[in-house]
Amino acid sequence: MxxxxxxxxxxxxxxxxxxxxxxxxxxxxxxxxxxxxxxxxxxxxTPTYMIEAYIEALKENMTNYSSASGTAELKEAVSRRYKRMYGVSVDHAGVIATAGVTEALSFINHSMIEKGDSAILFRPHYPQYLPRLMSENGTPVYCDQLMGQDWDVHLEGFELKIASLKRSGRIKHVKYVIVTNPCNPTGKTIPRKTLARIAELSNENNLLIISDEIYDEIVYHGAKFTSMSEAAVGIPHILLNGSSKNYDSTGFRVGFIVIPGDDKTSMSLKEKFTDYALTRLSINTPAQHAVAEGINNVKExxxxxxxxxxxxxxxxxxxxxxxxxxxxxxxxxxxxxxxxxxxxxxxxxxxxxxxxxxxxxxxxxxxxxxxxxxxxxxxxxxxxxxxxxxxxxxxxxxxxxxxxxxxxxx
Ligand SMILES: Cc1ncc(COP(=O)(O)O)c(C=O)c1O
CATH class of the missing domain: 3.90.1150.10 (Aspartate Aminotransferase, domain 1)
Structure with missing residues (x-):
């Protein structure tokens, strides 16, 4: 049966x-x-220049497995993107291409969550953070974003939650904090000060900071977007991004984990996620070429x-x-x-x-x-x-x- x-x-x-x-x-x-x-x-x-790059990749027979953690071309493009947009240096090892942010979430939870572990999510949160966490027998710990005239991360609530986790001794089972900025579903960017406080407090308590920034170019009404890479300088963190939204190509299934640091934690994350990438051999090769072109052709x-x-x-x-x-x-x-x-x-x-x-x-x-x-x-x-x-x-x-x-x- x-x-x-x-x-x-x-x-x-x-x-x-x-x-x-x-x-x-x-x-x-x-x-x-x-x-x-x-x-x-x-x-x-999807912009024509990216479609053309995809077709070109096929015509050039780029139909083989790529390097498991991503083509050198895509890694280089992503590295340049972070330098250009946020002034952050990321080496090739710090870029791991994934089949969308979705696959990155699998790598993270599978590698970091043991039975009984937890992760902090800010409610309302992107729903797909849960299945991977919970199927590793992890549990969410919720902090809140409050809806009034605006949406605000309830920082005091976060601080109180950390204090209570420390008191109960549970904090050692909390492995990461994930922030979505700009946020799906609130449609709001998170201010720099808030991000910096989340990063500082997480780091003090050995919680890894993950920032899902898959909408970082879809910002308007004069809002100022701050990447976690700008707010958490010197603190180990993981950025999640990809082609789905900013490069208008959900079906390409190209995402990237970006790890800017070269501290011990960041180095071991780079190695671990590269191992994960190796186990599934490659992501879509022609799509990586199209996304690299999407990033590199800044004017278009x-x-x-x-x-x-x-x-x-x-x-x-x-x-x-x-x-x-x-x-x-x-x-x-x-x-x-x-x-x-x-x-x-x-x-x-x-x-x-x-x-x-x-x-x-x-x-x-x-x-x-x-x-x-x-x-x-x-x-x-x-x-x-x-x-x-x-x-x-x-x-x-x-x-x-x-x-x-x-x-x-x-
Ligand atoms: C916050 C957030 N993260 C990740 C994803 C999924 O991204 P991908 O298409 O790269 O798997 C989405 C899709 O809607 C999303 O809103």
């Missing part, structure tokens, strides 16, 4: 969990608007990003504007990414939970969202503000209509 491991129960993706239902509704003729998956190339074409990249980020900003604004007047929702205007993460005032509606709200949005109005509980914020829901203005306006008017229909008060 086939049986699966207990740990495999954690292998789930809540962002895609209603895809089958949405497809069934579409088959039955419903007009379903999908706002669940953050997949930019569906709405903004800037042009493409300018247009894409402008489009993303406008779409986020359209979305927020369309629901601001809805008295059942609170919403913060993002300054980065393409996510909007409203909070539902459940007391005024006849839904018992945010999950129910999200399910009804699909069943009653044909709008597919993602439930906030997947991000650790059960009263919120996530909108991927990527389709065009008209589609977003239509989707938001359906949500407003659903709220009016379910309102407890006239």
């Amino acid at each position: 086939l049986s699966f491991t207990k740990r495999s129960e954690y292998v789930k993706n809540p962002i895609l969990e209603m895809d089958a239902l949405a497809a069934e509704l579409s088959r039955k003729g419903r007009d379903v608007i999908k706002l669940n998956r953050g997949d930019p190339p569906l709405y903004f074409k 990249h800037r042009k493409a990003m300018k247009a894409m980020v402008k489009g993303m900003q406008e779409r986020a604004e359209t979305t927020v504007r369309a629901i601001r007047g809805n008295r059942h929702l609170d919403v913060v205007m993002p300054d980065s990414t393409f996510y909007v993460f409203p909070r539902i005032r459940l007391s005024g509606l006849d839904f018992r939970t945010g999950d129910e709200f999200v399910k009804s949005a699909l069943l009653e109005e044909g709008v597919q969202l993602t439930r906030g509980s997947a991000f650790g914020a059960p009263s919120n829901f996530r909108i991927v503000a990527l389709p065009g203005k008209e589609v977003l306006e239509e989707a938001m008017s359906r949500i407003n209509r659903m709220c009016a229909r379910h309102s407890r008060t006239p």
Whole structure:
């Protein structure tokens, strides 16, 4: 009799969990608007110069395994990117190419988490941080980002949590702290001072700092993005990034772990992740060439990003504007990414939970969202503000209509 491991129960993706239902509704003729998956190339074409580089790679027969931790060309490009953008020096060994940030998360958890260990996540958090952690029998320790007029990392809460972990002796089982900046799902950048404090306190307590910066070029409204590499100078840390969002090519499956330091911790991380890369031989070789070109052709990249980020900003604004007047929702205007993460005032509606709200949005109005509980914020829901203005306006008017229909008060 086939049986699966207990740990495999954690292998789930809540962002895609209603895809089958949405497809069934579409088959039955419903007009379903999908706002669940953050997949930019569906709405903004991957830049032609990168597509051409991919084709060129195929024509040049770059169809072999690449060096397991990434081609020299990609490593060089990534190194230059960090120098150019953040003034940080990263050697080739400090760049490990992965099949997306997703694979980097596997390397991290598999190499660092033993049964009973923990990692600190800031809620609301990117959902896919959990399956890999929990399938290594690790548990999350939550700190919070608070939603008011804006989203703010609750630093005092973080400090109190560290103090309490120290008191209980649990701190030695906490292996890393992961920060997502800019943040999916809040759509906000994290200020430099906050990052510096997180880095300082983590380092004092031997917690490795991981910063997922996969949206670091999708920043607007004059927001200032600070990379952890700028805020944690001299402190060992890992940066996660890749081509999916900043280079508008999710399907290329190219990510990179970047380790800028040359201290003992950083050196052993570089070695360990290189070993992991060796076990799966290679990532997509032609895609690495296309991404290297994506990074190296700064002029074309800037042009493409300018247009894409402008489009993303406008779409986020359209979305927020369309629901601001809805008295059942609170919403913060993002300054980065393409996510909007409203909070539902459940007391005024006849839904018992945010999950129910999200399910009804699909069943009653044909709008597919993602439930906030997947991000650790059960009263919120996530909108991927990527389709065009008209589609977003239509989707938001359906949500407003659903709220009016379910309102407890006239
Ligand atoms: C914060 C964050 N990290 C990682 C990923 C996944 O990245 P990749 O496509 O490189 O696996 C996503 C995708 O949405 C994300 O939002």
